[in-house]
Amino acid sequence: QLQLQESGPGLVKPSETLSLTCTVSGGSISSSSYYWGWIRQPPGKGLEWIGSIYYSGSTYYNPSLKSRVTISVDTSKNQFSLKLSSVTAADTAVYYCARHVHGGDQYNWFDPWGQGTLVTVSS
């Protein structure tokens, strides 16, 4: 059974870079059928897709966050990572990683999801 687990600091200072890692177990991140994505949810609010990566390193990002986001993959560790720069309080959220079933512009969904990790931006 595929499982994903987020890890990283729970507190980040304003203007610094948020860094999180997602470890995939029970399956290979190098599967040709899937992308791997990051989604966030501010407290009490809805879901926002951040970006996704293919095992080859190909990425695509939410245009609203693209200038601050970098997603990378380490196939040897079965992990992928998120970096979000110049954070503000508005970036405080639960950050989820998920397998992204993506077929060009044909289909596009997330399953399963990690349990999520709360990142607070505060001095």
Next chain:
Amino acid sequence: SYELTQPPSVSVSPGQTARITCSGDALPKQYAYWYQQKPGQAPVLVIYKDSERPSGIPERFSGSSSGTTVTLTISGVQAEDEADYYCQSADSSGTPLFGGGTKLTVL
């Protein structure tokens, strides 16, 4: 910018049928997906490609599509179905986006 619109809340009594709608201009061309999120938990996929149900999801969950509106239907609602439900689709460039979410209350 493109948006998916959901009602903020829906209330039903146990055993009744709950219908949650999601509207968006691109829905005739893009599949819709539905997620259930209970408090403090990660979202769980309950419907994919408009009407397909993943393994392990009860048969009482179903999805349908008509024009610019997709609908998640929960037949014979149970207390355990109380949760937030999010629709998800993509814009014309394939960028995923989510609706604002609907809180389902089981009275």
